[in-house]
Amino acid sequence: MYSIDINCDLGESFGAYQLGNNPELLKYISSANIACGFHAGDPKVIFTTLIQCVDNNVKIGAHPGFNDLVGFGRREMHIHPDELYCDLLYQIGALKAMTESMGTKLQHVKPHGALYNMAAKNKEYALTICKVIKALDSNLILFGLPNSEMSKQAQAHNIAYIPEFFADRNYNSDGSLVSRNDTNAVIKNTEDNLTHVVRMIKENKIKTIDNQLIPSHAKTICVHGDNDKALQYLIALNKRLEEESILVKPFN
Numbered sequence: 001m002y003s004i005d006i007n008c009d010l011g012e013s014f015g016a017y018q019l020g021n022n023p024e025l026l027k028y029i030s031s032a033n034i035a036c037g038f039h040a041g042d043p044k045v046i047f048t049t050l051i052q053c054v055d056n057n058v059k060i061g062a063h064p065g066f067n068d069l070v071g072f073g074r075r076e077m078h079i080h081p082d083e084l085y086c087d088l089l090y091q092i093g094a095l096k097a098m099t100e101s102m103g104t105k106l107q108h109v110k111p112h113g114a115l116y117n118m119a120a121k122n123k124e125y126a127l128t129i130c131k132v133i134k135a136l137d138s139n140l141i142l143f144g145l146p147n148s149e150m151s152k153q154a155q156a157h158n159i160a161y162i163p164e165f166f167a168d169r170n171y172n173s174d175g176s177l178v179s180r181n182d183t184n185a186v187i188k189n190t191e192d193n194l195t196h197v198v199r200m201i202k203e204n205k206i207k208t209i210d211n212q213l214i215p216s217h218a219k220t221i222c223v224h225g226d227n228d229k230a231l232q233y234l235i236a237l238n239k240r241l242e243e244e245s246i247l248v249k250p251f252n
Helices: 023-029 043-055 081-101 112-120 125-137 149-156 190-203 231-243
Strands: 002-008 029-033 060-061 141-146 163-165 205-207 213-215 220-223 247-248
Touching: 002 023, 002 190, 002 231, 023 231, 029 043, 043 060, 043 081, 060 081, 081 125, 081 231, 112 125, 125 141, 125 149, 141 149, 141 247, 149 163, 190 231, 190 247, 220 231, 231 247
Parallel strands: 002 029, 002 220, 002 247, 029 060, 141 163, 163 220
Antiparallel strands: 205 213
16 A cells, blocks of 8 residues: 655635635645744634644644745745754744644654755755754654755654655756746646556656656655645645545644
């Protein structure tokens, strides 16, 4: 029997701005990455999202990013590692405290947006993320791209690492994500998305933007919750996985 974890970026509303459909999306996923207030989210949104995760028995993760509400954390920011350390400690620490106040625990950390992509290649940023995890709770799991700088630093510092696959994103031949500045960054056709996912789970392969097949051993699949078709897609994905005898559940 095949199985896979599905994670989704949630809690990305902010003040009067509403984004995503947390209550419905949570019915179709097994792990959530909750925005920590820098790229999106605010204390009330975080608290409400945490309650919804607990009610749906969904594992909880921190989704920290650059301090960039205007750019939704998707713009590269070249800040000093010491500043990044403090920003991450602040974000993850706050979410961890709120989670524990509810009698549950934080399971993982998944950097957001530009920080995620930069730390996949930037040794200093990847190392900083690992240092923060060690300082807060060395049992926290780090989500990231397979064979990335984050995976190398996690291994070097004895941090559990879960390689991640993006259901709606195209990949370069080196295993990196196609830049969002590229018109082909996102796979918009649902059937292509579903084929992309099933191939990765059953064959451990990803079809790249230039039609190569490269190996992948991802243990969790990301679906972006800010997409206005996220719920429709998650329903279709769960249906296809059931047809393929693939169980959706948190990773072991």
